[in-house]
Amino acid sequence: MDTNTLQAFVAVANTESFSKAANQLFLTQSAISKRVALLEDQLDSRLFDRIGRRVSLTEAGHALLPRAHQILMELEDARRAISNLSGEVTGTLSLAASHHVSLHRLPPVLRAFSARYPKVQLDLRFDESEVAYEGVLRGDLELALITLSLSPDKNINSIPIWxxxxxxxxxxxxxxxxxxxxxxxxxxxxxxxxxxxxxxxxxxxxxxxxxxxxxxxxxxxxxxxxxxxxxxxxxxxxxxxxxxxxxxxxxxxxxxxxxxQRQLGVIHHRDRTLSNAARHLVEMLPVAK
CATH class of the missing domain: 3.40.190.290 (D-Maltodextrin-Binding Protein; domain 2)
Structure with a gap:
């Protein structure tokens, strides 16, 4: 079992499609199928039911999914912690913003951030607050700028901004x-x-x-x-x-x-070490008073 097979499994589970998972990981559908098949062989369990074009998790797949997310997140966290030691503000920052925040709150912040840290590549998605929230909870996103939940999960750290x-x-x-x-x-x-x-x-x-x-x-x-x-x-x-x-x-x-009144702010996973880029972006946000 390696990160490539786990990434393929998670991508298929999240998209419910081998072809969409292939597009997401910039691989061929055949490569995704081989990685999932290898993982199934290693675990001696079928992870997906394939009925026509419909793909759904089996009981074994449901049991593996949260563990696969955790393993991948911890490996990425270790890589990020080591990278942070250099003090450089570089790399890719994956974040999402709700449509309202992206239109009415975020532009001046992103303009200032990009000017100050030009080596950071922004992987910015525009999602509904609830979709972005789940992305952070799963570990797919480092940050999300959204309408804050009234009862956030214990693993979500919420910082009110506006x-x-x-x-x-x-x-x-x-x-x-x-x-x-x-x-x-x-x-x-x-x-x-x-x-x-x-x-x-x-x-x-x-x-x-x-x-x-x-x-x-x-x-x-x-x-x-x-x-x-x-x-x-x-x-x-x-x-x-x-x-x-x-x-x-x-x-x-x-x-x-x-x-x-609703609170708009930034969230991140409590168990995730923020990259230097994410940490500096959060520091540039105006703290709610």
Whole structure:
């Protein structure tokens, strides 16, 4: 058993595809199949069920996957710790950012970081916060700049960077637009346009309404806040949006409830030694106050 066979196994498990795993590792599909077959021979167990084009983990595969992630992460951690001894800020920094953070918070930080550390190659992905969170937890990503989870896994280290105040907004011609005061109960009588269920932001909003024993009247949903903003401006419902997205074509409602704030920040795995590049990027982020 070696790192090449484990990497092939993890890639197939994560993508549920031999061809996608091959593309991810810049190998041929035949090479991926041979590595997985070798690992199955070494373990004397079938790791994947192959039914047509569908690939799924067997019981043995499910048992191996978290251990394979751990082994690969520890080997990468050892390599990174040794590399850090030189003090150089070089190499590849794998990180992800949510769409909102990447558009509205990250550009000046990345511009300054790239100018200061030109030898660092950024492997930057744009993902939903929850996808990036899982990437850090699995060890696929070194850092993620996202909406922080309300109840993070014990293996996740979360550092708040920005406070993001969310405003209750409607279109200028919405029935609630001219009211001097709006209650949460009144909002439940109209369609809400929010991020998908099981997202950190949706969880925050649902918890607020649940504390008041109210049920959201949620309609269409999308995880792209700019798309939600567009749907609100054309009168399809109300939403909670960051202040940075509020323009003259939206009306901020005076709602008689506690303000809604979400934390945006950076996360990394607690058991992972940060590379010099990752550590310097974190140091350049403005600490939330």
């Amino acid at each position: 406070h993001d105040t969310l405003c209750y907004v409607v279109a200028q011609d919405h029935p609630l637009a001219d009211k001097a005061q709006v209650s949460l109960k009144e909002l439940t009588e109209y369609t809400a346009i929010l991020p998908d269920q099981n997202t950190f932001t949706r969880e925050l909003v649902e918890q607020l309404f649940a504390r008041h024993d109210l049920q959201l009247n949620a309609g269409m949903s999308t995880n792209y806040l700019d798309t939600i903003r567009m749907m609100v401006t054309i009168g399809l419902g109300w939403s909670l949006l960051p202040e940075s997205l509020v323009r003259d074509d939206l009306k901020v409602l005076p709602v008689d409830a506690e303000p809604v």
